[in-house]
Amino acid sequence: MRIIFRISYMGFGGAEQVFLSVARTLMQDHAVLFVTDRSEGASYTTLLNENIPVRSLDVPRTFMSLWRFKRVIEDFKPDVILSAYPDTNAACLLSAAIARHRAKVVVSEHASIVEHFQHKSVLTRLKVRLIVQWLYRMADRVVAVSEGVMNDIVPLIKQADKCCFIHNPVRFNQAAPAQEATPVSQSVERPVNVPGSTEPETVTKTILAVGRVTPQKDYMTLLRAVCALIETRPQHDIQVMIVGGTHDQAEMARLTEYIDQHHLQSYITFIGFSDQVERYYAQADLFVLSSAWEGFGNVIVEALAFGVPVVSTDCRSGPAEILQGGQFGRLVSVGDSAALARAMSDELATPSCSRAARLARAAQFSEREISERYKTLFEALV
Incomplete structure (x- = not known):
């Protein structure tokens, strides 16, 4: 042909x-x-x-x-x-x-x-x-x-x-299935107790979002969910990385203002555009899609291809198809920051499925x- x-x-x-x-x-x-x-x-x-x-x-x-x-x-x-x-x-x-x-x-x-x-x-x-x-x-x-x-x-x-x-x-080759005990990446450990304290160190979990800064991606809901999440988890035990260029300056200004007002600077990092996004998937403990709508949601499949647990809004039109109604990751209503925070916490504690299942699902794409x-x-x- x-x-x-x-x-x-x-x-x-x-x-x-x-x-x-x-x-x-x-x-x-x-x-x-x-x-x-x-x-x-x-x-x-x-x-x-x-x-x-x-x-x-x-x-x-x-x-x-x-x-x-x-x-x-x-x-x-x-x-x-x-x-x-x-x-x-x-x-x-x-x-x-x-x-x-x-x-x-x-x-x-x-x-x-x-x-x-x-x-x-x-x-x-x-x-x-x-x-x-x-x-x-x-x-x-x-x-x-x-x-x-x-x-x-x-x-x-x-x-x-x-x-x-x-x-x-999916644009990345799937990793070979690994033993369930083998993590996708090593979580970063940061001591938050004072020197000499007998308290255990807090393990920082890396939460990843990938996509341009636009109203469609609804990062405001993600930021609100982070606010709710840090109220229920040990201080400094999460770090959110958002990878994607700034397509909408007004939206970026709105997000920045919210971060400043709620003192989230130490929790949220805007990486900007990257042509090596696989580096961030490899470091992530959880992937989150907060979009108001999608055509498909390629980034969900990419996260699955790296074995990363997924939480997504149940937006039109794709996440529920990819995750098969919640079998391969948690789904929450669009714009519901409280539900998103709960799902993020639950998925970090108890993933919806095994790493091997996530890799197998990604292989279908x-x-x-x-x-x-x-x-x-x-x-x-x-």
């Missing part, structure tokens, strides 16, 4: 990582080509470093790419085109419709159409709705990253037979497993 991966920008988002994972596997036996709007982005460098074929259309906006991408289709002659995100999906479908070479087009949706766009402008919500409701009908398949996202799409395009869901792959599902889908179309 000849496959084009069409995406506007190769940043560090979920769709980019999915495309890279699938391409790495499929390019062993098939011809692949990435097509982007511009030759920039953190993951664009990854394409170059890994010798994955890529072509930039050199356009400032996706809808200015119609004719240039049409020519790429006619030149490369793909059997299948896989695209992501509403604007790019729309432009891709239009380019494929006017191209002389006929290719099967699979559009993918990585965010909840209901939740993700509810805070956008009326014009943006209308645009996305029209794209999904009318242009997605031109696609040969519509792939959602979770069953919840798929259920948002089906009522709009009214073609359930065209829709399916394929979960995102391996690059090989998920790429095989895409390959099966592509082969069925061509």
